[in-house]
Amino acid sequence: SYELTQPPSVSVSPGQTARITCSGDALPKKYAYWYQQKSGQAPVLVIYEDSKRPSGIPERFSGSSSGTMATLTISGAQVEDEADYYCYSTDSSGNLWVFGGGTKLTVL
Amino acid sequence: QVQLVQSGSELKKPGASVKVSCKASGYTFTSYAMNWVRQAPGQGLEWMGWINTNTGNPTYAQGFTGRFVFSLDTSVSTAYLQISSLKAEDTAVYYCARTYCGGDCYLDYWGQGTLVTVSS
Numbered sequence: 423s424y425e426l427t428q429p430p431s432v433s434v435s436p437g438q439t440a441r442i443t444c445s446g447d448a449l450p451k452k453y454a455y456w457y458q459q460k461s462g463q464a465p466v467l468v469i470y471e472d473s474k475r476p477s478g479i480p481e482r483f484s485g486s487s488s489g490t491m492a493t494l495t496i497s498g499a500q501v502e503d504e505a506d507y508y509c510y511s512t513d514s515s516g517n518l519w520v521f522g523g524g525t526k527l528t529v530l
Numbered sequence: 531q532v533q534l535v536q537s538g539s540e541l542k543k544p545g546a547s548v549k550v551s552c553k554a555s556g557y558t559f560t561s562y563a564m565n566w567v568r569q570a571p572g573q574g575l576e577w578m579g580w581i582n583t584n585t586g587n588p589t590y591a592q593g594f595t596g597r598f599v600f601s602l603d604t605s606v607s608t609a610y611l612q613i614s615s616l617k618a619e620d621t622a623v624y625y626c627a628r629t630y631c632g633g634d635c636y637l638d639y640w641g642q643g644t645l646v647t648v649s650s
Binding site: 423453455457459464465466467470471476506508510517518519520521522523524 | 565567574575576577580589591592625627633634636637638640641642643
């Protein structure tokens, strides 16, 4: 089965840059997507197709992908950005979708 | 506006069945596939699979075959997740999520989640 690997936690001070990585063997050929999930809420898409930002998502959220690793960057992280972040992508066949294990971002 | 509204929390005994509904509005139901995602308490998101809302054909992820069934009632724009022979480890929040396909396909809108608790 296909797996996406994320660090369990990332911690930054307010105003610093947070980077959350996601590694997977199919990422060189498949897009990565990033979801933010705050406590008790449904996930919200923050980055799609590696680096595109949906309307309504602050500009401090950006994404990139190189080789087998995708990265979500939050430039000037705010306290309200504290959440779990999940990457999401598909295996090389395009038939099996999977979430990464999630990264808890702490901003304090 | 697009909305996915799920049915309320359920408390079931081991061995029972449960059916979770996801009612869509604000778009043409049969134009977008529907996915199901599980989140056990304190755990991450698990993609369970998806159902083609045109054909009704389901695709199940590994680990979600046999006891899990996706179905539709297109007349009321509703997708269903049925779980049979419930076990304690099925306790989780279950989300429905719409697939949007532009350049690629991904989950854009999500339901609010339905908590299923399995306990004797």
